[in-house]
């Protein structure tokens with residue numbers, strides 16, 4: 001593939017795993033790197049204002065072996081954002097992303113996140129300040145606009161490119177839509193046409209085929225995949241493999257997923273201690289076990305675990321269920337085969 005150039009950063013991946021608060025922490029990113037060394041990935045969003053009080057925020061902690069990785073900042077004060085950007089650069093981030101897409105009222109009411117799309121002049125001022133304070137490439141993640149009447153992403157992106165933004169991630173929904181409805185990939189293509197730097201199209205991609213379709217519809221350079229990677233840190237590897245070669249890599253077997261779930265929990269515990277690690281790990285364990293047969297009851301209990309021991313016990317019980325089922329299925333298969341043989345002998 002042709003490398004995607006984000007300023008001086010060159011990446012060998014069509015996939016970007018964009019920020020997800022409460023998800024894309026160091027433990028999650030380690031799980032992704034276990035499968036895929038190339039994919040672009042970013043931290044959870046970090047408050048520029050909070051960094052002024054506590055510059056050592058653990059949210060910005062990066063591991064030396066996880067590059068290429070970016071740090072996402074949110075805020076609406078140029079000076080504060082510029083200072084925060086310097087702190088992020090010092091952490092070793094390969095790029096810095098400005099959040100202009102978060103729809104949460106607690107963020108937008110302070111003029112942060114998607115609210116910046118309503119104030120394009122302020123968005124430009126902040127971005128200029130950030131760009132002039134760091135040497136690493138600066139990117140912007142935004143939505144189509146504030147609401148149906150104000151879909152200004154193409155115009156805003158073009159203005160932001162002129163002040164030096166090196167790439168965009170465009171989530172094909174407005175702030176008003178939140179996460180409802182389907183992402184509008186055609187509207188993303190309008191943004192792609194309005195700039196010459198790389199654009200990652202984002203919204204509702206769940207599989208290698210979806211990724212290919214998004215690239216075809218939007219003309220984007222890459223695809224940003226968020227929710228579908230939860231409980232599936234191998235997905236970016238599968239999508240890259242498909243887009244680069246046309247071939248499919250299988251996803252791990254259910255039994256392997258259980259081992260990966262425990263590995264993820266252990267990474268969280270290593271970084272955050274058992275109490276916080278297990279509390280934050282519950283959602284991941286639920287995600288890894290999604291769709292497993294006969295799992296509803298055990299998954300409900302997994303959602304309430306309080307210790308690693310409890311989590312391991314439940315995952316082991318689930319494994320037993322799966323093994324029993326496989327045995328049964330093998331038996332069924334054997335029975336079918338022998339039946340087939342009998343028929344063929346006849």
Ligand SMILES: Cc1cc2nc3c(=O)[nH]c(=O)nc-3n(C[C@H](O)[C@H](O)[C@H](O)COP(=O)(O)O)c2cc1C
Nearest residue numbers: 018019020021044045141171203204205225226227
């Ligand atoms: C739990 C969660 C947390 C998110 N946190 C952030 C964030 O911190 N910054 C951001 O720009 N977008 C955030 N997003 C939005 C995603 O990056 C992405 O734009 C959105 O989920 C659409 O992509 P998808 O359909 O692939 O999930 C978050 C989404 C989810 C589900």
